[in-house]
Amino acid sequence: MVNQGVLGRTRVRMLRPSKKTDLGPYGFVLPHLILFVVFMVLPVVAAFATSFTDWAIVGPVQWVGLGNYAGVLQDPSAQRALRVTLTYTVATVPTTLVVSLILALLVNREQWGNSFFRLAFFAPWVLPSAVVAMVWKWMLQPGNGVLDYYLSRTGLISSTNWLGNPNVALYALAVVWIWWSAGYGMVIYLAALQDIPQEFYDAAAIDGANGWQRFWYITFPMLTAATSFLVILSTISAMRAFDLFFLMTQGGPGGSTSSVVFQIWQSGFIENKMGFAATMSVLLFVAIFLLALVEFRFVRERAEVG
Amino acid sequence: MVQHIKWRRFFPSLVLWVITLVLAILWVMPTLWMMLTSLKLESQILTPTPEWLPREITWTNWELVFNKPILTWYWNSFVVAFFTTVLTVVVASMSGYALARMEFRGSRSLFLIYVMALMIPSEALIIPMYLLAARSNLTDTYTALIMPLVASTFAVYLFRQFFFALPKELEDAALIDGCSRLGAFVRIALPLATPALLAVSIMTFAFSWNNFLWPMISISTDASRTVPVGIIQYGVYGGPTARQDWGVIMAGMTAAAVPNLVVFVALQKYFVRGVAQTGFR
Numbered sequence: 001m002v003n004q005g006v007l008g009r010t011r012v013r014m015l016r017p018s019k020k021t022d023l024g025p026y027g028f029v030l031p032h033l034i035l036f037v038v039f040m041v042l043p044v045v046a047a048f049a050t051s052f053t054d055w056a057i058v059g060p061v062q063w064v065g066l067g068n069y070a071g072v073l074q075d076p077s078a079q080r081a082l083r084v085t086l087t088y089t090v091a092t093v094p095t096t097l098v099v100s101l102i103l104a105l106l107v108n109r110e111q112w113g114n115s116f117f118r119l120a121f122f123a124p125w126v127l128p129s130a131v132v133a134m135v136w137k138w139m140l141q142p143g144n145g146v147l148d149y150y151l152s153r154t155g156l157i158s159s160t161n162w163l164g165n166p167n168v169a170l171y172a173l174a175v176v177w178i179w180w181s182a183g184y185g186m187v188i189y190l191a192a193l194q195d196i197p198q199e200f201y202d203a204a205a206i207d208g209a210n211g212w213q214r215f216w217y218i219t220f221p222m223l224t225a226a227t228s229f230l231v232i233l234s235t236i237s238a239m240r241a242f243d244l245f246f247l248m249t250q251g252g253p254g255g256s257t258s259s260v261v262f263q264i265w266q267s268g269f270i271e272n273k274m275g276f277a278a279t280m281s282v283l284l285f286v287a288i289f290l291l292a293l294v295e296f297r298f299v300r301e302r303a304e305v306g
Numbered sequence: 307m308v309q310h311i312k313w314r315r316f317f318p319s320l321v322l323w324v325i326t327l328v329l330a331i332l333w334v335m336p337t338l339w340m341m342l343t344s345l346k347l348e349s350q351i352l353t354p355t356p357e358w359l360p361r362e363i364t365w366t367n368w369e370l371v372f373n374k375p376i377l378t379w380y381w382n383s384f385v386v387a388f389f390t391t392v393l394t395v396v397v398a399s400m401s402g403y404a405l406a407r408m409e410f411r412g413s414r415s416l417f418l419i420y421v422m423a424l425m426i427p428s429e430a431l432i433i434p435m436y437l438l439a440a441r442s443n444l445t446d447t448y449t450a451l452i453m454p455l456v457a458s459t460f461a462v463y464l465f466r467q468f469f470f471a472l473p474k475e476l477e478d479a480a481l482i483d484g485c486s487r488l489g490a491f492v493r494i495a496l497p498l499a500t501p502a503l504l505a506v507s508i509m510t511f512a513f514s515w516n517n518f519l520w521p522m523i524s525i526s527t528d529a530s531r532t533v534p535v536g537i538i539q540y541g542v543y544g545g546p547t548a549r550q551d552w553g554v555i556m557a558g559m560t561a562a563a564v565p566n567l568v569v570f571v572a573l574q575k576y577f578v579r580g581v582a583q584t585g586f587r
Contacts, residue, residue, distance in 0.1 A: 022486035023486075023488045025413070028400040028403060028404035028408070029400070029405070029416065031396075031400065031401075032397035032398060032400070032401040033416075036423070038457070039435075039454045040426070043435045055437070103329070107326065111326070113323075116330065117326055117327075118578075119571065120334045121330065122574075123567060124333070126512060126516075126566045126567065126569075126570040126577070127516075127562075127563050127567075128518065128533065128537070130535075131537070131559045134540075134555055135559055138552055139336060144352065149355070187581045187582055188581065190582075191585065230585075236427065239427070240428075240429045242519055247538065264430075264432070265432070268433050268436075274433060277433045281429075281430040281431065284427065284429070284430045285427060288430070292424075
C-alpha cells in the first residue's frame with residue numbers, strides 16, 4: 001500500500017469490503033441445509049413415526065406402539081427377506097471384488113486394445129436397471145435364450161429355468177449384478193494400482209521375487225484402502241438391492257428372490273400395510289447404518305495400525 | 307535358440323491378452339445381442355437355435371416402440387437430471403466450501419451429521435417420502451424427483467474434502483485485499499475446483515437419470531415418467547395376457563441404452579475420473 005500513489009488509493013477504494021454483498025457462513029450452508037431437513041430429516045422422522053402406527057393410506061390411523069416391530073420380527077416373509085438379502089450379500093460382495101480386481105489387473109498392462117477393454121467392462125454401469133434386467137431375462141430364457149442355449153450345449157449344465165427355479169434364481173441375479181457392477185470396482189482398483197510406485201516392483205525384482213510373490217507382498221497390501229472402500233460400498237449396495245429383484249423375478253419364484261427392499265415395497269404398495277413397511281424400513285435403516293459405522297471404525301483402525 | 311526364448315517370454319503376455327479379449331467380448335455380448343434382436347422378425351427371434359444376425363433388417367419393432375411416449379420420457383429424464391445436477395452443484399459447493407473454510411458454531415457437528423447421513427439408504431425412506439409427497443400433492447412432479455437427490459450429502463462431502471485440501475493462499479490474499487467471502491468463493495475457489503465440479507456433475511447426472519425406485523413409486527401418469535421407468539412397459543406390451551414380444555422389448559431397451567452409451571463413450575475420461583474420485587477418501 002505504501003508506494004501505490006494515485007493508483008493505490010483507487011485500488012483500495014474499489015476493493016473495500018462491501019458487507020452488503022457478502023454471505024456469512026450460514027448463508028453458504030443454509031440452502032442445502034433447508035433441503036436436507038425437508039427431504040431427508042423429515043422422512044426419517046416420519047418413518048419412525050409411521051412405524052408405530054397401522055397406517056394404510058385410506059382409513060383412520062391407529063397408534064400401535066411396538067406392535068409392528070413384534071409383528072415384523074415374527075413375520076415369516078420378513079424373516080425370509082432377511083435370509084434372501086444376507087445370502088445375496090454374501091454371494092455378491094466377495095465375488096464382485098475378486099472379479100473387479102482381476103479385470104483391473106488385466107487392463108493395467110500395456111496392451112493393444114486396452115481402451116476398448118476398459119470401455120467394455122465399465123459400460124454396463126451406465127445402463128438403466130430395466131435394460132439390464134430385460135436383456136438378461138431374455139438371455140436366460142430356458143431353451144430359447146442365448147445364454148441358456150450355449151450353456152446347455154457345453155454339456156456341463158442342462159437347460160435350466162434360471163429365473164424360475166427357486167434354488168437358482170437368486171444366484172442368477174447375483175451373476176447379473178456382477179456383470180453390471182464389476183466395472184465400477186475395476187476403475188477404483190485401476191486407480192489404486194496406478195498409484196503403486198514402480199520402484200517397489202523394481203526392488204522386488206532385484207531381490208528375485210517372482211510374479212506371485214510380487215502380487216502378494218506388494219500389490220495386495222497397497223490395495224487395502226481401495227478394498228475396504230469397495231467392501232463397504234458393495235455390502236451396503238447389496239443390502240439395498242431392489243431393481244433386479246423387482247424387474248426380473250418379482251420376488252419369486254416362491255419368494256426366493258424377495259429381498260428386504262422388495263418386501264418393503266410389497267408390504268407398502270401392494271399389501272397396503274404402510275405401518276408394517278415403515279417398520280421394516282426403520283430396521284433396514286438401522287442395520288445399514290450400524291454396519292457402515294462398524295466398517296468405518298474397522299477401516300480407520302486398520303489404517304492407523306497398518 | 308533366440309526365437310525360442312523370445313516366444314517363451316511373449317507367451318504369458320499373449321495368453322493374458324486373449325483372456326482379456328474373451329472376457330471383454332463376453333461383457334459386450336449382452337448389449338450386442340439386445341441391439342441385434344431389436345432388428346429381427348419375431349419368427350426369427352423364436353427359433354430354437356439362436357441366430358445372431360437378422361435375416362433381414364426389420365424396423366417394425368422400432369415402430370412399436372414409438373407407440374409409447376418415449377420422447378416425452380426422454381424430455382422428463384433430461385429436465386430432472388439437468389436441474390438436479392445444477393442445483394446440487396450450486397448448493398453442495400457452497401456448503402462444502404463453508405464447512406471446509408469457515409469456522410462457525412456448529413460446523414463440526416453439521417459435517418458429522420452430513421457424513422452420517424451418507425449411510426442412510428434412500429430405499430428405507432421411500433415409504434415416508436411417498437406418504438409425505440401424497441399429502442403435499444407432490445406426486446407426479448419434477449420437484450419430487452429433483453429435491454430428494456439435491457438434499458443428499460454426498461456432493462457436500464466431496465466438495466468439503468476437496469476445498470479442505472486446496473491451498474488457502476490465493477483466497478487469503480484476496481480476503482486481505484478486501485474481497486468478500488462470496489467473491490473469494492466464486493472468483494478463486496470455484497475456478498480451481500474443476501475436478502470436483504466435473505466429478506459431482508457427472509455422477510449426479512448419471513445417478514439421477516438412472517434412478518428407478520423412487521420415480522417408479524412417485525409417478526403414476528405416463529406423461530410424467532422418466533426413461534428407466536417408462537420402458538418397463540415394453541415388457542408387458544400387448545397386455546398382461548399377451549406373449550412377451552422380445553423384439554419390441556429389445557428395441558425399447560436399445561432406445562434407452564444407446565443414448566447412455568453414446569454419452570459415456572464421448573465423456574469416458576470424465577466418467578472414469580468421476581468414479582475414481584468417489585473412492586478418494
